[in-house]
Amino acid sequence: MTRSSEKLVKLVSSASPGLIYLWLLALVVAPNLVLFGTSFFKASAGLVTDEVTLRNYAAVFQSRTVLVLVMRTLVTAFVAAALASLVAYPLAFYVSRYMRGMKQVAVMLVVIPLWISLLMRVFAWRVILGENGAINSLLVTLGILSEPSDAFLYTRFAVVLTLAYMAIPYVFVSSFTALERVPESLLEASRDAGANRFQTFTNVVWPLSRQGLAIGFSLAFLLAVGDYVSPSMVGGLNGTMLGMVIASQFGMAGNWPLGAAQAVILMLAVALILAVIGYLGRSKGIIQAVDSGAGATLKRAATLRGRIGQILLKLAVTLPYLFLYAPLVVTLVFSFNDSRVQTFPLTGFTLQWYRELWTNTALIEAFQRTLFVAVLSTAAGTVIGVAFALILAYRVRAFGNVLQLALAVPVAIPGIVLGISLAIVAQFSGLPQGLPRVIVGHLSFVMPVIMLIVLTRLRALDPSFVEASLDLGATRMKTLLHVLLPMIRSAIIGGAMLGFTLSVDEVIVTLFLTGTEPTLPVYVWNQMRFGFTPSINAIFTLIGLISVAFVLCGLWVINRTNARTLRA
Amino acid sequence: MSPVNASGPFLRLSGLSLSFGAYKALHDLSLDIGEGEFFSLLGPSGCGKTTTLRLIAGFEAPDRGNIWLAGDDITTLPPNLRDTNTVFQSYALFPHMTVWENVAYPLRMKGVAKAEIATRVDDAIAKVNLGAFAERLPHEMSGGQRQRAALARAIVGRPKILLLDEPLGALDLKLREQMQHVLVDLQKSLGITFIYVTHDQGEALSMSDRIAVMSGGLIQQIGTPEEIYYRPANAFVADFIGKSNRISASPNPGDAASLRFGPVDIPRSRVAGRAQPSAVALRFEALDVQPEGRCDVTFDARIARVMFLGSVIEVVMESGGQMLTSHVPSRKGLALKVGDTVPAGLLFDDVVYLDD
Numbered sequence: 001m002t003r004s005s006e007k008l009v010k011l012v013s014s015a016s017p018g019l020i021y022l023w024l025l026a027l028v029v030a031p032n033l034v035l036f037g038t039s040f041f042k043a044s045a046g047l048v049t050d051e052v053t054l055r056n057y058a059a060v061f062q063s064r065t066v067l068v069l070v071m072r073t074l075v076t077a078f079v080a081a082a083l084a085s086l087v088a089y090p091l092a093f094y095v096s097r098y099m100r101g102m103k104q105v106a107v108m109l110v111v112i113p114l115w116i117s118l119l120m121r122v123f124a125w126r127v128i129l130g131e132n133g134a135i136n137s138l139l140v141t142l143g144i145l146s147e148p149s150d151a152f153l154y155t156r157f158a159v160v161l162t163l164a165y166m167a168i169p170y171v172f173v174s175s176f177t178a179l180e181r182v183p184e185s186l187l188e189a190s191r192d193a194g195a196n197r198f199q200t201f202t203n204v205v206w207p208l209s210r211q212g213l214a215i216g217f218s219l220a221f222l223l224a225v226g227d228y229v230s231p232s233m234v235g236g237l238n239g240t241m242l243g244m245v246i247a248s249q250f251g252m253a254g255n256w257p258l259g260a261a262q263a264v265i266l267m268l269a270v271a272l273i274l275a276v277i278g279y280l281g282r283s284k285g286i287i288q289a290v291d292s293g294a295g296a297t298l299k300r301a302a303t304l305r306g307r308i309g310q311i312l313l314k315l316a317v318t319l320p321y322l323f324l325y326a327p328l329v330v331t332l333v334f335s336f337n338d339s340r341v342q343t344f345p346l347t348g349f350t351l352q353w354y355r356e357l358w359t360n361t362a363l364i365e366a367f368q369r370t371l372f373v374a375v376l377s378t379a380a381g382t383v384i385g386v387a388f389a390l391i392l393a394y395r396v397r398a399f400g401n402v403l404q405l406a407l408a409v410p411v412a413i414p415g416i417v418l419g420i421s422l423a424i425v426a427q428f429s430g431l432p433q434g435l436p437r438v439i440v441g442h443l444s445f446v447m448p449v450i451m452l453i454v455l456t457r458l459r460a461l462d463p464s465f466v467e468a469s470l471d472l473g474a475t476r477m478k479t480l481l482h483v484l485l486p487m488i489r490s491a492i493i494g495g496a497m498l499g500f501t502l503s504v505d506e507v508i509v510t511l512f513l514t515g516t517e518p519t520l521p522v523y524v525w526n527q528m529r530f531g532f533t534p535s536i537n538a539i540f541t542l543i544g545l546i547s548v549a550f551v552l553c554g555l556w557v558i559n560r561t562n563a564r565t566l567r568a
Numbered sequence: 569m570s571p572v573n574a575s576g577p578f579l580r581l582s583g584l585s586l587s588f589g590a591y592k593a594l595h596d597l598s599l600d601i602g603e604g605e606f607f608s609l610l611g612p613s614g615c616g617k618t619t620t621l622r623l624i625a626g627f628e629a630p631d632r633g634n635i636w637l638a639g640d641d642i643t644t645l646p647p648n649l650r651d652t653n654t655v656f657q658s659y660a661l662f663p664h665m666t667v668w669e670n671v672a673y674p675l676r677m678k679g680v681a682k683a684e685i686a687t688r689v690d691d692a693i694a695k696v697n698l699g700a701f702a703e704r705l706p707h708e709m710s711g712g713q714r715q716r717a718a719l720a721r722a723i724v725g726r727p728k729i730l731l732l733d734e735p736l737g738a739l740d741l742k743l744r745e746q747m748q749h750v751l752v753d754l755q756k757s758l759g760i761t762f763i764y765v766t767h768d769q770g771e772a773l774s775m776s777d778r779i780a781v782m783s784g785g786l787i788q789q790i791g792t793p794e795e796i797y798y799r800p801a802n803a804f805v806a807d808f809i810g811k812s813n814r815i816s817a818s819p820n821p822g823d824a825a826s827l828r829f830g831p832v833d834i835p836r837s838r839v840a841g842r843a844q845p846s847a848v849a850l851r852f853e854a855l856d857v858q859p860e861g862r863c864d865v866t867f868d869a870r871i872a873r874v875m876f877l878g879s880v881i882e883v884v885m886e887s888g889g890q891m892l893t894s895h896v897p898s899r900k901g902l903a904l905k906v907g908d909t910v911p912a913g914l915l916f917d918d919v920v921y922l923d924d
């Protein structure tokens with residue numbers, strides 16, 4: 001057994017629920033309370049005074065523009081999430097029910113874009129939609145348009161498209177997981193009872209998988225509502241969203257209390273909508289373990305009979321993938337294009353941007369910072385997340401679910417609100433500006449993600465494993481080391497990988513916490529506003545390729561260990 | 569593909585073959601089942617019982633062969649249009665529906681009127697004694713209760729054929745026997761054809777009108793329980809059903825047409841008309857110890873082991889260099905001791921000739 005896992009065990013066994021309360025206080029309760037508190041103070045000349053007032057809320061409700069903005073933000077986010085669901089759920093259904101050999105690949109292909117910088121993908125959309133972009137070039141070349149149109153970029157349509165684009169993988173994974181848990185035997189039982197495919201779907205598949213979709217939808221909605229990076233990049237004036245206005249209150253406008261009030265209102269509206277979605281997506285009953293496993297018959301896989309139907313189906317399955325990969329292809333292509341401006345048509349081939357990478361010290365430093373932050377917050381997040389998951393699963397009797405929910409709050413808060421509330425607390429706490437704040441900020445959402453994944457696995461474990469081990473004379477410590485950890489290893493690895501990804505890619509929270517030392521996404525964000533070097537395309541192409549290789553290796557290792565466990 | 573005429577069998581499987589990749593799960597399986605029959609498929613794990621049921625239900629399409637139900641070729645008919653219902657090995661109750669909703673499901677799918685649904689569902693639930701559990705969700709019930717709910721859901725639509733896949737597999741002995749009675753009574757009162765899959769021979773023997781014994785995707789024998797038990801068609805059936813002594817046999821050196829196994833000679837008149845068998849099977853209970861009734865042959869045997877099994881005593885003895893096992897009623901066998909030499913006997917009719 002390795003040294004590090006021994007340390008982990010020591011840490012966990014000495015941990016008590018008290019640690020959870022401490023964490024909650026510092027990273028959940030305090031930021032939200034402070035944000036809430038700030039919204040009740042009067043601002044004057046860019047400073048917060050000690051005068052208590054309701055004026056900030058009144059200001060929100062009296063301003064038509066702000067109210068319209070709130071509505072527009074919610075509607076935009078909702079439409080984007082709905083659009084993502086319309087693409088992702090049917091795709092997940094198809095992959096889960098009708099794919100066999102290519103299933104894993106199909107899933108990985110949807111997930112891989114998550115590993116490639118979100119900023120970069122949004123930026124690529126700008127290149128695709130712009131006046132000199134891919135769509136316009138194509139339409140003009142085909143003669144459909146006589147001259148490039150400006151109808152694509154800097155519109156609400158562009159914002160919705162980009163937000164939906166970003167959300168698809170999340171909705172897909174969540175729906176897919178739920179669909180995979182619906183046993184084939186239930187579908188057969190339904191057909192046996194006389195239901196046709198459509199009735200089987202509405203009566204059995206949908207009620208048993210809609211919770212997964214609801215979770216994915218909520219996630220998509222949250223990401224969209226708290227985003228201000230995409231709207232400001234592709235939205236222009238028409239696509240302004242509340243997040244941008246709130247951010248400006250904490251920046252140039254310098255009215256923290258007003259920004260806090262707006263954030264609180266946004267948060268409450270989001271909570272309300274999520275509650276409704278959660279209610280609509282509620283599930284009833286528990287899928288029994290005995291139902292699962294039955295071999296699915298795929299002989300009757302083809303739903304649409306006939307050749308035309310088959311072609312249409314293939315096309316319908318391929319389109320989402322084209323949509324997912326279009327921005328990545330754009331990034332890759334422009335990393336080899338010998339022009340400083342990102343417009344079509346392409347001008348020529350060059351490796352210049354890759355060469356420039358090595359001389360751009362600011363870029364390299366930003367990259368190093370990003371890695372530093374991600375490694376530290378993932379490592380700490382993994383240790384704490386596993387410890388908390390174990391405590392919640394085996395130590396906490398009452399209120400376990402409440403604690404779990406409370407710990408997950410930072411994941412469920414719009415990014416902009418989380419960033420601002422953490423920034424305010426950090427200011428009070430005296431934590432030095434820069435990387436320490438960024439690391440703590442990332443920890444606040446990386447830890448819960450890892451914890452939730454591990455906890456889900458722990459809850460699904462047959463408790464008799466632990467009992468058997470204790471019964472066979474192992475101490476608690478040895479049980480943990482030899483029984484539990486090996487069984488939840490893949491969940492830990494998966495959680496850590498997801499946490500790492502989230503950290504590496506984070507912009508919004510980081511923007512509020514970082515000082516003069518930008519991480520890579522923040523550096524890119526600044527670049528995109530104040531002059532852009534195509535080297536950024538090059539570094540993201542490299543990062544993309546490396547992470548894909550990394551993911552494939554990871555998959556391979558997991559597959560191998562799984563195969564070994566099965567054989568053993 | 570000529571249609572079977574009206575007087576033909578109710579359900580006919582003819583020449584069904586099915587492979588999973590390179591693995592042949594069923595080889596050229598043919599079977600006729602009559603209307604209202606309680607028919608069992610019996611065989612060891614993996615022999616293709618579930619696969620056969622799935623073909624009849626329509627979840628699987630055969631590579632070759634046809635299925636006729638009441639004169640119609642249903643080989644390619646999708647499961648929702650077949651007049652068959654299945655009780656699944658895993659119950660497959662819809663987890664998000666109460667027992668009542670589960671049972672109502674087939675009727676709802678058929679578009680039966682609400683009022684009729686209500687009476688028929690209540691009726692079906694009462695038939696399986698689940699009245700008190702109608703509003704429970706599946707995960708709030710015990711295995712036996714779920715079992716009965718699955719049964720109610722399968723019979724409520726009054727299918728022509730009910731397919732049951734080891735429906736009692738998960739139950740304890742007591743509940744099992746109770747459910748066996750429920751099933752047999754139900755089948756008699758509903759008049760539905762039952763096709764019952766099991767690997768428990770006791771269950772098959774006690775409940776069925778006829779049994780098909782399967783192994784390796786092939787049917788080994790079809791017959792009434794008595795035929796299967798007393799006249800196994802081959803070594804596999806003899807081994808699989810009940811407990812038998814398997815004894816290698818050889819021609820009697822004195823009379824080539826008669827047969828000798830262990831201490832026993834069988835005269836040519838009893839073996840006549842058969843190819844020379846290489847072995848015989850003798851049920852444990854067909855070998856009597858200290859016989860009181862009529863025997864065709866008796867011999868002395870030395871007792872090597874005695875084991876008390878409850879209603880019977882298992883006696884292992886040696887005679888003429890051959891180990892033989894006998895089951896004698898407990899009362900009669902209590903006095904037997906290891907080392908005793910006792911008379912043993914048998915009837916020629918009980919000897920089963922195996923040619924393999």
Ligand SMILES: Nc1ncnc2c1ncn2[C@@H]1O[C@H](COP(=O)(O)OP(=O)(O)OP(=O)(O)O)[C@@H](O)[C@H]1O
Nearest residue numbers: 295296588593612613614615616617618619620767
């Ligand atoms: N979907 C499938 N893919 C590959 N092989 C299969 C599949 N379904 C069944 N088999 C194989 O076909 C054979 C027959 O399976 P079947 O389920 O009919 O057995 P069974 O007689 O019902 O056994 P049991 O008593 O264990 O339920 C088995 O060897 C099984 O491994």
Ligand SMILES: [Mg+2]
Nearest residue numbers: 617618657733
């Ligand atoms: Mg089976």
